[in-house]
Amino acid sequence: MSQEEYFIYTIIVKLFSLNINCFILTVYCGNGQQTAPWTVNGCNECTCSLTGTNCTPIQCDQSLQCNSNERTVPYNSDGSCCGYCEPITCLYNNTVYQVGAIIQATNDPCLNFTCTTSGLIPQYNPCSTQTYCTADVRTYDTQKCCYTCNDTCRVEAMLMMATVTVSNQNTKENNKYKGNVPLARCIGTCKPGLTFSYNSRMISVTGNCCTVASMTKTSCALNNTNTTSNDTYDYEYNITTSCKCLTVWPMP
Known part of the structure; x- marks a missing residue:
């Protein structure tokens, strides 16, 4: 094999080892050297050599001025x-x-x-100013995280089981009636007050307690405990409707 034939043979072997882009461009150039650059997708500049295809992004000379966000x-x-x-x-x-x-x-x-x-x-949010109270008097914020305690003097509804014995004047029999009676009680705390004693010339702390302010008469039906009887008894009683803080004066 002559020197010229050996050179052509070497070029052909190297061409087949490259990818198709390099193969076409190298054949076109015909010298096995690095070819002229070409672009891919308009944003990458590629060159071809005997070691393969090398592509780098195309950058603009101008710099972008982006906002802080x-x-x-x-x-x-x-x-x-x-x-x-x-x-x-x-x-x-x-x-x-x-x-x-x-x-x-x-x-x-x-x-x-x-x-x-x-x-x-x-x-x-650690709710640093929050104080503990039972769930029934809590008022939560809009996020359902922190709460305040509504432990002021107020009326609280409750139920109590009551049993009443009623005497029948005609039959001389005693009938028992039983049922849940809706009641109400005053609960909560009242802020202590201050009073000035002219005799002792001292300020005293007065205690305040939550007590009944008003009541009204109401009634509820109690069932006869005798299972063979379906009659009821209309039980009347007083129920608390409002509460107030009552000042308790200190002992002299």
Whole structure:
């Protein structure tokens, strides 16, 4: 094999080892050297050599001026190679939020997240001014996190089982009637008061108690405890309708 034939044979072997783009361009150039650049999708500049195809993104000379709530995307392979400004967002529970949005946690009413350019920042509300009280007197805020205690003097409904014995004047028999009687009671706290004694020239703390302010007469039906009788007894009683704080003066 002559030197010229060996050279052609070497070129052919190297050409078949390249991809199709390099193969076509190298054959066109015919010298096995790095070929002239070409573009792919308008955003990548590629060159071909005996080692393969090398592609790099095409960048614009101008610099992007993005806002603080945006991030710079260097280039878009499907469009402009000069890049663009993309709004920074936060993803929480499959929902996209803008920067500055306050997000309430799904499993904790006292936990919020703030969407920032650095991501989600947690903020926990410890309800530092909250004092304990039973659930029936709690008033929660709009987030169902912190509550205030409505432990003022008030009327609270209640039920009490009552049994009444009624004598029949005609038959001289005693019938028992039984049932739940709706009642009401006064519960809650009253703020202590202050009084000034002219005799002792001292200020004394007076205690206040929650007591009945008004009552009204009502009635309810009690059932006969005799299972063979279906009659009822109309039981009348007084029920509390309002409460008040009564000042209790200290002992002299």
